[in-house]
Amino acid sequence: MEMYLQEVGALTMRWVKRLSREKFSMLFTLFQPMVFWLIFFGNLFQRTANTEVVQAPNYISFLAAGVVVMTILNNGLAGGVDLLFDKENGFLERLMSTPISRTSVIMSRFVFVMTITSLQVLVILGVAYLFGVRPVTGFGGIVVIVLIGLLFGVGLTAISMALAFSVKSHGDFFSMLGFLSLPMILLSTALVPMSAMPGWMAALAKLNPMTWAIDAIRPLILTGWAAALPKLGIVVIVMAVFDTICLWGASRAFRKTLG
Amino acid sequence: MRLTVAPLAIEAVHLSKKYPGGTTAAEDISFEVSAGEVFGLVGPNGAGKTTTLRILITVLGPSGGTARVLGMDVVKDATKVRQAIGYVPQERAIDRFLTGREHLELLASLYHLPKAEAAGRIQEVLALVGLEHKADEVARNYSGGMKRKLDIACGLIPAPKVLFMDEPTLGLDVESRLKIWAHVRELKARGITILLTTNYLDEADQLCDRIAIIDAGRVKAVGSPGELKSSLGGDVVTLTLAQSDLGKVEALAQALKSLPGVRAVSTKQNLLDIRVASPEASLPAILGAVNTHGCHLEFVDYHRPRLDDVFLAYAGRRIKEE
Numbered sequence: 145m146e147m148y149l150q151e152v153g154a155l156t157m158r159w160v161k162r163l164s165r166e167k168f169s170m171l172f173t174l175f176q177p178m179v180f181w182l183i184f185f186g187n188l189f190q191r192t193a194n195t196e197v198v199q200a201p202n203y204i205s206f207l208a209a210g211v212v213v214m215t216i217l218n219n220g221l222a223g224g225v226d227l228l229f230d231k232e233n234g235f236l237e238r239l240m241s242t243p244i245s246r247t248s249v250i251m252s253r254f255v256f257v258m259t260i261t262s263l264q265v266l267v268i269l270g271v272a273y274l275f276g277v278r279p280v281t282g283f284g285g286i287v288v289i290v291l292i293g294l295l296f297g298v299g300l301t302a303i304s305m306a307l308a309f310s311v312k313s314h315g316d317f318f319s320m321l322g323f324l325s326l327p328m329i330l331l332s333t334a335l336v337p338m339s340a341m342p343g344w345m346a347a348l349a350k351l352n353p354m355t356w357a358i359d360a361i362r363p364l365i366l367t368g369w370a371a372a373l374p375k376l377g378i379v380v381i382v383m384a385v386f387d388t389i390c391l392w393g394a395s396r397a398f399r400k401t402l403g
Numbered sequence: 404m405r406l407t408v409a410p411l412a413i414e415a416v417h418l419s420k421k422y423p424g425g426t427t428a429a430e431d432i433s434f435e436v437s438a439g440e441v442f443g444l445v446g447p448n449g450a451g452k453t454t455t456l457r458i459l460i461t462v463l464g465p466s467g468g469t470a471r472v473l474g475m476d477v478v479k480d481a482t483k484v485r486q487a488i489g490y491v492p493q494e495r496a497i498d499r500f501l502t503g504r505e506h507l508e509l510l511a512s513l514y515h516l517p518k519a520e521a522a523g524r525i526q527e528v529l530a531l532v533g534l535e536h537k538a539d540e541v542a543r544n545y546s547g548g549m550k551r552k553l554d555i556a557c558g559l560i561p562a563p564k565v566l567f568m569d570e571p572t573l574g575l576d577v578e579s580r581l582k583i584w585a586h587v588r589e590l591k592a593r594g595i596t597i598l599l600t601t602n603y604l605d606e607a608d609q610l611c612d613r614i615a616i617i618d619a620g621r622v623k624a625v626g627s628p629g630e631l632k633s634s635l636g637g638d639v640v641t642l643t644l645a646q647s648d649l650g651k652v653e654a655l656a657q658a659l660k661s662l663p664g665v666r667a668v669s670t671k672q673n674l675l676d677i678r679v680a681s682p683e684a685s686l687p688a689i690l691g692a693v694n695t696h697g698c699h700l701e702f703v704d705y706h707r708p709r710l711d712d713v714f715l716a717y718a719g720r721r722i723k724e725e
Contacts (some may be wrong), residue, residue: 150696151515162500162501165501237492238496241460
């Protein structure tokens with residue numbers, strides 16, 4: 145166990161060092177494009193969006209939950225990128241030739257991506273705060289929002305790493321990510337409530353785990369614990385199923401590559 | 404005759420690797436490496452050298468056969484094998500955002516070295532490859548030769564008894580190559596067993612105590628470069644005929660084979676490789692035959708067998724023909 149912690153600790157610190165060496169990348173990682181969705185998209189639709197439909201005092205406070213989950217989605221799906229480069233330049237093989245547990249590299253990636261995601265969620269909530277969005281459940285609510293982010297992020301990061309290990313080239317990897325992420329966002333309740341969607345889109349949105357994460361986070365920001373609790377119960381179940389499927393699929397891909 | 408008193412460092416027994424879809428990367432690979440030897444897997448790209456090496460360092464499972472490193476099975480005792488060996492990969496497997504020292508610190512942690520021991524080991528390997536003054540610079544700023552030195556330093560962090568090097572000088576300039584060769588000799592002098600792959604025959608000749616010639620996934624011959632060269636039996640006379648004589652090459656080859664003192668003749672377009680017991684005795688007769696067949700000589704070359712002649716003899720083609 146002590147050895148495992150030494151391995152995962154050293155590998156996680158490598159990701160931290162890499163990030164800190166790339167000053168711009170670090171800046172853009174923390175204040176990433178998702179902030180623009182909140183600031184520009186949110187303000188752009190502030191007057192167009194019907195507050196009766198979105199059931200919120202204004203569009204930005206409705207959108208905040210959506211942008212939080214979009215951040216989690218993007219981070220999770222990009223979580224495997226660094227492993228992809230490690231695989232391509234032989235660094236991964238160097239790591240695997242050392243007497244480490246076969247799961248250490250993957251675990252270090254989970255720890256790193258989850259930490260960054262949590263920080264980003266806080267940044268998004270902070271920017272939302274500047275535009276007057278005050279989560280009604282307060283500090284406790286923010287903690288729960290971060291926990292939901294972790295639950296969703298684990299499955300996404302697993303998919304991304306599995307993809308990184310399975311694809312033939314990094315071109316394939318990035319085109320698949322691009323292909324996945326936009327429909328995931330549009331077929332969810334990130335931008336509009338389900339009641340405002342055409343029936344067929346609402347049906348698809350119900351199959352999207354992202355919808356359930358948003359629907360649990362939104363009442364934590366807008367209405368309060370009483371409305372949020374049943375949604376929280378559902379999101380835990382949905383994420384348990386989602387994560388199980390992702391981790392199971394990913395572990396097959398890992399075993400194939402890492403032995 | 405090689406005495407088998409020295410304990411075996413590496414033992415490959417009928418190793419094979421087949422991929423789903425039918426590609427066979429290695430077939431029936433067997434060889435033994437004694438402790439303290441520098442052993443080379445020699446062959447062209449795609450011959451199966453790297454596949455064999457990856458099986459030995461436990462990152463690739465064999466589809467058939469077994470292999471032992473220091474007596475430990477590479478499949479069943481994989482973790483123990485990993486702890487005992489060092490690996491210098493073919494690609495410059497360097498993280499360009501980390502400094503040289505950070506690479507070594509990372510690896511020291513992965514080999515579970517205690518902090519104090521790690522610090523000492525890192526100083527030692529940096530000094531050995533001559534990278535101390537650049538240790539705290541990010542690897543992005545390293546030259547190709549420096550990256551290679553860092554690769555070697557990384558491979559030495561576990562203080563390995565056996566070091567695996569995949570194409571240690573591929574793509575390096577002459578000066579860097581010579582430095583890497585010097586390091587390999589230094590490591591051998593320290594008692595480390597080294598298995599390296601190379602497609603440079605001069606490298607195999609200079610560095611290796613023994614080599615296995617590998618082509619198309621199979622071992623074609625095993626022995627010391629000297630043994631292999633003398634096994635060809637004699638020196639080599641190479642005739643280059645004028646292009647206009649292409650049609651006469653076969654007839655001339657037949658005639659040469661019947662000459663006394665000629666052991667073998669092989670042809671390739673307008674080239675004839677003739678193996679002779681003694682060039683002084685055979686050369687006049689060879690030139691006589693060229694004249695009788697009305698052939699025009701463009702070039703005559705005579706040399707003691709080189710390793711590329713060995714490769715040609717065992718693999719049936721020259722290594723650079725791809």
